[in-house]
Amino acid sequence: MSFLEPIWLWLLAAAPVLLAGYIAAQRRRSRYAVRFATLPMLERLAPARPGWRRHLPAAALLTALVALALAVARPVAEVTVPRERATVVVALDTSESMRAEDVEPSRIEVAKEAATRFVEGLPQRFNVGLVAFSGTASVEAAPSTDHREAIDRIAELRLDQSTAIGDAVTTSLQSIADLDDRAADDPPPARIVLLSDGANTSGVPLGQAAEAAAEAGVPVSTIAYGTPEGRIELGGRSTPVPVDAESLEDLARDTGGGFHTAQSDAELRQVYEDLESSIGWTVEEREITTLVVGAAMAALVAAGLGSLIWFARLP
Missing domain, CATH: 3.40.50.410 (von Willebrand factor, type A domain)
Known part of the structure; x- marks a missing residue:
């Protein structure tokens, strides 16, 4: 993959910063909860722990931000077209x-x-x-x-x-x-x-x-x-x-x-199928910004739905 405007790739630097901030926030939250409540009390207040699911909305949101940063740089990829x-x-x-x-x-x-x-x-x-x-x-x-x-x-x-x-x-x-x-x-x-x-x-x-x-x-x-x-x-x-x-x-x-x-018959069929693929199709470089933006939107929707379903709130 290449980019028509690679200068915008610097936006990707925000991803590790946000990830580090999220991890730090999770650690502070855990220390705060243990400090002000005993473990049996926590189990009675929140018997059904979300476990790994609590991280999915944040992961989807981070994925969306990375995809949007790539989209701004206008990615180009080799695609097979007829x-x-x-x-x-x-x-x-x-x-x-x-x-x-x-x-x-x-x-x-x-x-x-x-x-x-x-x-x-x-x-x-x-x-x-x-x-x-x-x-x-x-x-x-x-x-x-x-x-x-x-x-x-x-x-x-x-x-x-x-x-x-x-x-x-x-x-x-x-x-x-x-x-x-x-x-x-x-x-x-x-x-x-x-x-x-x-x-x-x-x-x-x-x-x-x-x-x-x-x-x-x-x-x-x-x-x-x-x-x-x-x-x-x-x-x-x-x-x-x-x-x-x-x-x-x-x-x-x-x-x-x-x-x-x-x-054999099978081998000859396979040869012709391979030839058909090589003759009927060609590889071209095409801008795939729309595809990347679509992936970012899908990730944002997944983050919102996951947070609403599991936590009754938006991330």
Whole structure:
């Protein structure tokens, strides 16, 4: 927490002074009561002692004074707020290796379901697009606020041969650049979320694609999905299709994005939820004077009610 007018923080010096005065007053009161009355007499006059409750109104009052002193200094805190605009392109691997059933019922079916939930959870004002890639990459849904189009296209994805991860990145970048508001003076932030289970086997080299994304200022967050034991039937033979996490990690690092791994349905859902939180929200510094004043008022009310209920008087 920081303050716009920290000079007023000197008012906090009154808090320890008041606390010391309260403690001194309580000690004098105890000595006076014992001096002029015997203990049995005190018990008959006040059989129900308030105990620790007698200090609560004073504590609440002191808390209110501290909060008011902080409010005068106009506190500023980092708060998480929803982004007003952003562009997110979901790039999904539709290569044959996504048929692997090391994740039930298959990698592609779980990936579709998780990507659908991810798109549904993004703020409505976000532009969301879909790029599918196997031997080549294609824009299945251009980025727009019509999230239903992207969701419908996810359900219709079909598998093909090869894996062109570099093409997926460059195609996603082009779809972002084609947006009208991307050419504005203040374009919305953009992010590519790419899920794959294999290495780049065709198309644009990954290094070239990463360089283009970094130059455009568009981070690529990658998800390496599947297990090392994945296999598919290809040409009548069982062919291993292990996950190539290294290349995806390099792509994320070189573009300023995040790298994630997932080997199950639950892990993939969690990855998308984490991405949704990081993309859909941003941290900003905002003045919270009103919030602090509200806390001070609540403390004052608590002090007054506690004193009236327990002692039939105001503090």
